[in-house]
Amino acid sequence: MNAPKASFTPRRLVAAMLTAGTLAGAGQALADDPIKVGILHSLSGTMAISETVLKDTVEMLIEQQNEQGGLLGRELEAVVVDPASNWPLFAERARELLAQEEVDVVFGNWTSVSRKAVLPVFEELNGLLFYPVQYEGEESSENVFYTGAAPNQQSIPAVNYLHDQVGVERWVLAGTDYVFPRTTNRILEAYLQDEFGVADEDIMVNYTPFGHSDWQNIVSDIRRFGSEGKKTAVVSTINGDANVPFYTELANQGVDAADIPVVAFSVGEQELTGIDTAPLVGHLAAWNYFMSVDTDENYDFIDAWIDYTGDEEAVTNDPMEAHYIGFNMWAEAVRKAGTTDVDAVKDAIIGVTVPNLTGGYAAMMPNHHITKPVLIGEIQDNGQFDIVWQTPSTVAGDAWSDYLPGSRDLIADWRAPMRCGNFNVSTGSCGGSTAAEEAEAALAE
Amino acid sequence: MWLTQPFNERSTQLFIGVLLAAMTLVTLLHLVVPAGHPLHVNAYTVNLFGKYLSYALLAVAVDLVWGYLGILSLGHGAFFALGGYAMGMYLMRQIGDRGVYGHPELPDFMVFLNWESLPWYWQGFDMAWFAFIMVLLAPGALALVFGFLAFRSRVTGVYLSIITQALTFALMLAFFRNEMGFGGNNGLTDFRDILGYNLRSDATRLGLFLATGVALAVGYVVCRAIVGSKLGRVCVATRDAEARTRFIGYRVERFQLFVFVVSAMLAGLAGALYVPQVGIINPSEFSPIFSIEIVLWVALGGRATLYGAVIGAILVNYAKTVFTGVMPDAWLFALGAMFVLVTVFLPKGVAGLLAYRLKRRRNDADAHGQEVTP
Amino acid sequence: MRNFPWPWPTLAEAGRCHAQWRARRWPQTLLLALLMLILPPAIAHAQDAERDTAALELLEALDVDSFPAKGEAIDAIVASEDDRARYWLQSLLDGRLQRADDGRFVVVLDNTGRDWPVEDALSGEALGEMSRRELDRIGINNALRNQLRIAIAVVDLYAADLELRRASAERLLGEVDAELAEPIAAVIEEESDSRVRQRLTLALAIHRLEQGEVEAVETLQGSLHSRVRVALNRAASSDDPLLAAAAQEAVNSIEQNLRINRGLETLYFGLSLGSVLVLAAIGLAITFGVMGVINMAHGELIMLGAYTTWAMQQLLPGQPGLALILAIPAGFMVAALAGIAIERGVIQFLKGRPLETLLATFGISLILQQLVRTAISPQNRTVVTPEWMSGSLVVNDALSLTLNRMYVLGFTLVVFAALMLIMRRTRLGLEVRAVTQNRAMARSMGIRATRVDIMTFALGSGVAGLAGVALSQLTNVGPNLGQNYIIDSFMVVVFGGVGNLWGTLVAGLSLGVINQILEPWAGAVLAKIIVLVFIILFIQKRPRGLFPQKGRAAEG
């Protein structure tokens, strides 16, 4: 891998200012004890497909940071481990990073289950985790920062778009059978019924196993469901590998985006590299970032990425942006706190604002979720997305959905004095808190 | 008495001795030696060892059926996972109202899937004794039904291996389904405490490690006693000449069934000890790949010598921990190469080399496992 | 592909004077052909200045943010007399109509990479390459896409090319409104092609039905097209009792007809799924049946076949079809060679120890997977589906069979037949069967069992490679491709009876069909589980599978 060329365009300078602070640091010799940055992404096994690029992203960001003088005059050092797409191993590796390597912060995880597996470890050992992937919400841990989208930053706006702009009246909620689709679809069902008064017979829910490869029946059901006269759309939470055969089948059974658009929440540029997109033009995806975003920050990021990977065809995607944001936020917070001490950073980071790649700014909310714009893109024949709609302003991530009976009354606020991940506004008490007491327990030990 | 029989064998004395010594050593290095000292063993490592030991117990269970009965089970991960789930369900119930939703009874995943009440099969798991019985009973029952069908109709060899694989694969798919009420892909996690001890305290971890060690010792002795008994010899006879065994009056299928069930229960026990130490159980434990990997541990350690299985399990998993740490890409190559090399050049595994000398001196129980002609 | 402006009439004139267009069509096309051949730029030169300013305004109107506004702009273009209308609309539809920083409107000819070749939207002259940074695409959404398609369809109704006319007729079905009704009626009179006529008549009839004409029901009778059904359904619930009754009757007969088609569809799905299973499993049936080798790396051999296809397409950019066809022998060879390597390298040392071969080959599968990950990439690779394989064969409006799967189905049968021939008719087949029946005996009769082993294993592996080539058209081409099929393959082989090709065929197809029949009511996951459990129980009843094989290899 060749190092990114340090071309100092004025913009890059500004970016440098924002991220790395004054360039003064660049000159002086770096203190010898480095700041350790843990990277917890699968490099082997089934998830390697998605996670390896995230590992590279963080490494790239660290490299850039060091070029700009590191942090607090100290060099950043990446500590990479491979949880090998094995959930128990994720927990073990997390423990290794925190207990053995004693890293100051960890960037990692993709799947919900891996996050759930490491959560107790981070809470017990009081570490910092930046989680870059859109997820099902229903969680707010004192030690985790969710830089990916919560349901209200992805699915809800997407549905609004389909309803208002495209005039969709019938909905197919198709997903892989795991927690993210389950929760998202449950939220959407409730939302569609409450907000748009969609009747039950106008909602079709369908779950398939991981890596499902035979979509004939399902697609033809969708076709039939969609040929009843009402405008129909498919909301797809189908996960990674299953998408290729799904879209192939869609194309071959002649399901045209103009007739039955499919809006996907788990299909980004990365996934499209595996698909012949010509027949898919017009199908949609909802993200908070697209590689096709037309801003100079983005083009700088892309160029840096292409140089870093040395691959002309290399693509960027939403979770990469999330890491970009998360990393800068953390760096900013460290600068603010003047230390990498976890508790200090935790307090300092709330309210921190850094530029995102879509020409706006992302702020860290008290519930450890961030503000993001929501973009709707249509697949183009070159494997890119063409942005057809976006929220007028950024949306703040909502840890607890307002559309689930269980979590309607819950809010999260990690500022003193509340310091609670699931405060129940109706009972006015910090419900069966995951983090608060555990943190104490951890500290007590 | 019958269970004390094995202690007359050198190998058993040796094994138990080493095991206990290792356990005490680790305990001392963890408790006595101050942190930061090069010899200090920290909680993370203790935890790791605990995991290895539970794997070792699982390997012993597999060796019992493969080494002495000649049944290559590619589905033992299923029994391991079932035991794990039984334990997991108990741990989930222990969380009580400390879940994120603070529901007094339902685990979080049930709350956000809008389940009104606990499904019937979750009843009783709040009681430790019930859960611990289920740890043995659930895998045992599955093994009993499956084994009864399979052995009665004399499904053998490859066919048996393949349908055991089908079994665990089917279970994996089933547990992935959220309707099953086992947390789907996320499985069971975020455990708090076991028998009132906080799972997130180092003391508990040490306790679990020791418990696993003891379980391994007991499991080993039980297996030893079985293979040392006349029944054990009937098993070997079955393995080598099934028809002949029938002609001298043994109802082979019942012996197979008995050993298979015992082995399944041991696997379940291993799973139950594994879950609280790694803090999560999810359907991936059912994946056929995992089951095949277990067999490799045994093959590497050496078939039909129970201690070989233990050695193999610990070796491979230690290697895994190291490799996936330092050079992730190399790991799968190494694992794959191991499969090939061991099966081709080291059919008797590491223990084969060890036992070679022993066998010279005495041709006792150790020896007769060695002529393996599957 | 670049579109040259076509001097077709715009919608506005279409209504007025389609008759004379008909008359002028031939010379027009000839002229067009000439122009295209000799002097493309000629067109550009032909333009005179003030038409361009007008055109520029038209395009300017497109460069706005609100999609409704764009919609109006499109209408304006349609209404304009400009003969480049279709060209613009088409480029807009393809997302290639863009605006450069200098305000010029250009059409991007190829939007891969960082710098794109472009041509001027007005003059059509090539402008060399532009960086994607200085270009702003004029975005459209699905609504506009629809609008554009219809607009283009209307224009194409007058096209010389029959295919274009048919396509546009298809598209107009259910899109006809009062404004279109009259010109279309006129076109029907003129149209020579019966299918186009029939389509347009339907389209018109739907419109008439919406106007509440009972006679329209007559025309729509029996058509299975969903638009028709929708229209009839609406009519059936209208307050005109006469109309409602007629429509209802029509709907009922259609529904009846649909049920039958549904059944056929499910059967086809089942067979195509089954064919995939057979293809994946049949190589295994050979190696397993003849040599008693459980080749866990079979899945990875399939994967190799798939990657070969990908590699071929990389070697022959732009000709996916040819690449695919060449991939068939190539895939076979690659996998076969890999197979030989495995046999010589490992399996020969494990004679008569089937369970060990299982472990060893599993190790090989891990190695091959990781090899692909490190050597090529952990990402999935794109394998393009050639034109002739995409889309579906339309049997009728309710039943269309996806082409790629049909090809796979056919391919499977061909492979199967070929294998049958090899086994029954060739020396190798004879020797193979001899060895299968009784190894020692065969050897004593001078058959070189080792050679037979190698050949057999190569054959089995090669077939796996073929399966890979086929699968590359249906699913992911990635490192995990093999894993997803290995277990199913084993199930098929064991269910069918080891070493029995017919068994494998029957087992595969029937499992496929069972699965697809179960799926609608049991759901995909449960269906799979049920099938697995069914197999497990079946093996209890018949430990040797559907078609038990007599002979040595059967004693696994």
Add this chain to the structure above:
Amino acid sequence: MSLIKSLSQRDRVFDFMAPAESPVDVRHGPILYMEDVTVSFDGFKAINDLSLTVDDGELRCIIGPNGAGKTTMMDIITGKTRPDQGQVWFGTRHNLLTMNEPEIATLGIGRKFQKPTVFEALSVFENLELAMTADKRVLPTLFARLDGPARERIDEVLEMTGLSEQRRRPAGVLSHGQKQWLEIGMLLMQRPRLLLVDEPVAGMTEQEMERTAELLTGLAGKQSVVVVEHDMGFVRSIARKVTVLHQGSVLAEGSMDEVQNDPRVIEVYLGESEEAA
């Protein structure tokens, strides 16, 4: 464990035939009675309504060319193969066609295979121990201990079969002849009422043959013995009554001399032996 018990309960049904005292009823009738037994393997009739009776304590030799159905007959008696039709009775009480191998074995029918099959991984001693009459259900076997008499019996048989020195060696390393003896020894341990012996002297030296002859003749009287053998000399040396099988049915029966002078036998046999030679 409780499961296992409940499972082994299923043995109850057969408790009345605990092998110690074999319950075979031979008061009025032969010990083995086969009538019109027919077996065919896809088309080919291996046994063709064969009828045969063996009296209690008799020593019967069965000869016949290859493919005459000798081994198949044994398979039927020991329950390995189920005939398409016919009857097979052990004594007058037990219908063998309704039982599986272990049941038949525990009833008191022992079999020695053509190709000696012993448990190679086990020591000679253990081979005999396994064969010994005992409660062969799962749990009893698990907790079984060798008591004095049992050991004596094993030693006795080791003596009889001349394997005393080999007692601790794995059976796998024995010579072919020794394996033959070991297998015979295992038969003796079973204390069967009826022995089926398939080519006992194949691969034996002259002396070994003689000892085998003695052994078998010695057994006769206490137990019934059915010997299948090619070696005419050997047959002559032990035979009292000989049955000739041909194409799955009895061709001739009688004393050695009778059958040898039977023209059909000569025809078949010489024809055969020439082919064989």
